[in-house]
Amino acid sequence: MAQAAGTVEARPRGAAAAFDRPLLLTPRENLAGYLGSHLGRAALFLVTATSVVAVLLIFVFIIREAVAFFVNPAALPPLDWTSTGSAFAWARAALSFIVARLAELLAGTQWYPEAASPEFGALAILVGSLYVTGGALLIAVPVGLLGAVCLSDILPFGARQAVKPVVEILAAIPSVAYGFFAVLVLAPWMQEHLHLSTGTNALNAAIILAVMAIPTIVSVSEDSLTAAGRELREASYACGATRAETMVQVVIPAAHSGIIAAVILGMMRAIGETMVVWMASGNAAQIPSPWWDLTQSVRTMTATIAGEMGETVQGSDHYRALFAIGLLLLAFTFVLNLITEHFLHRVRRAGGTSP
């Protein structure tokens, strides 16, 4: 290319700059520049890769401790590589131990980790997380979706500019402030006015988590509803549909990927929330007795980790059990994240902006 540039004959007369050098240099001619640009790109890439490294480290460190909960070298028979019989026995013992631990963790309802004979049945805790998240979504999805509809289609521009900061501020309030409100204001109110025996229960936590999840649902849904485009709406109106029918039968189905992503993001927010449930859900590791009774205390995974981590000694069974629960949480949110990304990818492909 240098030769090609060098053969350009036309030299502008009177030009101030004498272009006697070619405009593009080969790597050989400008080694410093070549190396600089490529090394620079590599450096940038490495820096960007720290987020990958961080995620890997998170997984590695949590899996390391969690796996130690399921594997107990002391309980295995001695391994003799040479004899297949002993190897089989060892493998069978290891596998059965892992399966037993997993079954206990996922299906047992007795969580007494510090008792003389510890039991690590986390089913009640998992169910508690489910109740609180489910309750929160039950409240947050309709309100959030309708709010998004209002923001995208019903409110005039000025009102929209006024409402968006309200939603953003709701999202920005720290979770400990919500927890404070839940335990000092909402719990006594519920006890007094709803005549419940206890104000710190699943309902309390669910309401507050719904308030925390609504901004996420509103903003992501609103983005995807707006991304559906004016043409779709105008076509529907042209066919004589009312606004309700347009929204429900045309726009929302068109934006369904974004809305599903919004709901899942809201769910992730609710599941991962710690302070509110630790302060306001009562922390009783039980499955509520008529299953629909949300006014009983429950305990969630996050509250268990936050509450019990301090008392464990590093390397003890309890410590590892908490990491195992943390791993469950991490795996669950990771899978939800992947699903969200898939749906958002579809939104992006359809021409909308990513939130």
Place this chain on the structure above:
Amino acid sequence: MEARRIAVVAGLVAGATLAAWAAFAVASEASKQTLQIEGSTTVGPIAEAFAEAFMKANPNVQITVKMTGSGDGAAALIDGRCQIATMSRFMKPAEYQKAVEKNVTPCPHAVAMDGVCAVVHPSNPLKAITRVQLRDIYAGKITNWKDLGGPDMPIVVISRDTSSGTYEVFAEKVMGKDKMSEKVEYVNSNPQAHARIKTTAGAIGYVGLGFLDASVKALTVDGVAPSRKTIATGVYPISRPLFFFTNGYPELGSTLHSLCTFFLTEKGQEIIEAKGFVPLTNY
């Protein structure tokens, strides 16, 4: 342009100097001595009052206090994260074992005496309870106050969480081998237990002596009311000493030693009494 370049260079130079100074200071930061105290929410207020009085007398010592539960304190001492573990129970053999594995020798200092008081809301007509009844309530066998002669209200059972020394003492002296029912609500600290019982008419729970006041009612257990006299003499069935644990006996004359023997001074015992606990001596 020039001014900006000068500003940038000056900024970089200043930043470099600052960084060097910081590195130097971090490396040689023995000027202020820090002590970390972690552990029980029962003993925590005593530790906090001690720390304040101590820091006022010795300004070059800095003491931080964290109160989340006796078990947390034990774990922190064993892991080396704190110098004093405040505990409202003695260390368990399992904890001693873990400590020995990590070359830590916990040494107890009993600083005060305390009683675990069974409390209910003041509107509850019940005045006395036996240990057996308490056990049955917490094990889930008695679920309504009318079974004890009270009003027809479901019993809301409040317990401290498992990292609490108060919980351990209660479990040991009242529950014995029985496990607590799953319906029991767990709170994280004495003040939270107190707040829950203060506001819930059907609640029963247990708090340390220092947390009794006019807004909750303490029941007599097996006929003995919790008071300084009954606890000091051990007549009250659920009494216990409160401990500071350190890694080995602190070196004589060190700051840690002064802090660990502060409870022997008159001021220390005054503080303990002012906080509502039973002092060890008749100062």
Place this chain on the structure above:
Amino acid sequence: MIRRRPSTDPLRPGRLLRLRGAVDRIFTGLASGSILLIALALVVVLAPMLWRGATAVLFRGTVEFRLMQMQKFGRGNRADLAVELVQVAEVRQPVYGMLDRFSRGIATDDLEEEARRLYREFGKQLDRRDTPAQERTELRSLAKHLRDDFTEAVESTDKAAAREALGRVLRHADDPRLKGTVAEGFFRTAQDYGHIVDTVDLSRRAEYAKALGEVRDAIRALFGPRPGEPRPPLVMDQYGATRWDMAERQLARLLTAEKWVEVQPGQPLQRIEVPREQQFAGTDLVPLFPFVRERAVEMLDPRLTFYWQYFIDDSLSGHYFGGVGPEILGTLLITVLAILFALPLGVVSAAYLVECAGDGRVVRLIRTCINTLAGVPSIVFGLFGLAFFVIFLLPKFGFPQGASILAGALTLGLLVLPIIIRASEEAIRSVPPTYKEAALALGASRLRCFVTVTLPAALPGILTGVILSVSRAAGETAPILFTAAVAIGSTAWPPWSAVTKPTCTLAYSSYHIAVGDRLAALVPHNQYGMVMTLILLVLILNIAAILVRSRVAKRLRGQ
């Protein structure tokens, strides 16, 4: 007969259409209702906390408050305060007098101790006077009888028996051998006590004693320790009611007694209030209560106080007095450090993703990882921070194992990294391509173009991202639970010596003061004040971000 024809007027909507219209209106109503509900939720959640928190800063402070500020923080005008204290002591004096006169009859322990002391002092006095041995024995035996008779009188609950015992004491009042000695104290106290026996219902002494204890506690809580009493060891006991609302609560406790009485057997007890005048009817103590009720304002001198130093003061006695200065400092330190870690990484990553990255598999992996990082629950960050930074990494660099600001900041930095990356990416992408093309056309290299043209143009957007991540980092509690936070302890200064130690932060202290702190229930204004500070900090940051963003949007739209 009018035949009713079905409506065929094309301009009048049929039933189905009206139904559809109704559904549409209901839908619109529901949607608007949702927005109203969301706004209402915001108001309902924030208003109580901000309103009650404001009372931590703006309230009616009493003379005890000004005294505490002077003694503990060195603020205020000493001369004015001295004058005020003298005035207030004058008004309070009668209260103590009335209290003393009454309690002499009730506090039998004091009287018995007094009698024993008199006996001991008399014995010492006899020794000093060198009295002959026989006389000494006689006098001591007499004094012993006086002491025992007096003690018997004091302990008896029967008026007649008490009066009789007192009579036995007073029979020796004219004994010439005891004139001018300490033993005369016996007769004085016996006379005082005789007066009390006449006025007090001795059989109710136990009940009086309990109620008197409550009255005394209330007066101590109102006015602090009596002048002349030794200083209490705890700071919270050294001053009376520092705020008028606290004073009013104590006044209520002083002026009315609370009793729980059985209304029906088998039902919960009911709370009734008994005025103290009724409780102490017929005794000397009755005039105390109307006196205090009328002159309470004079005794405490409440004035409107704007305690803005709440935001910079240390807290005393575990948040009983003082402010949230150390918490604010700790929060600032930890968030600034977290941003210092996350900002360079974030901006450089965003630059790479926008400028150099294609859309290959590796880049998609990176984006997935960034999204994963954004979705990890905060408690898992806390676990990771504990397992990696506190236990594994920092000890390798020689730091002692334990919570520290450094570990907390690293954890928070990881937490906010995705926010900064996303915000920076958006900002860099929204710079009009004409800027970049113009710079490239002028011959700038890509790096120079980025640093001198794109980055400054994207700076407001990056700034928004930084502000949002500061607000997020300041509000997160779970990541710092195990890595950096303590409940009590002031942050070390200078900052570089503080980074290896733990600190109190607004977020953790808000949690601790809400559920973990014993005194907090007695000072709700401090509880709410702490959470109000946190919310204000976050609100200010978010409003700043919103303003910056709208200015950027305006500028870009004005292209």
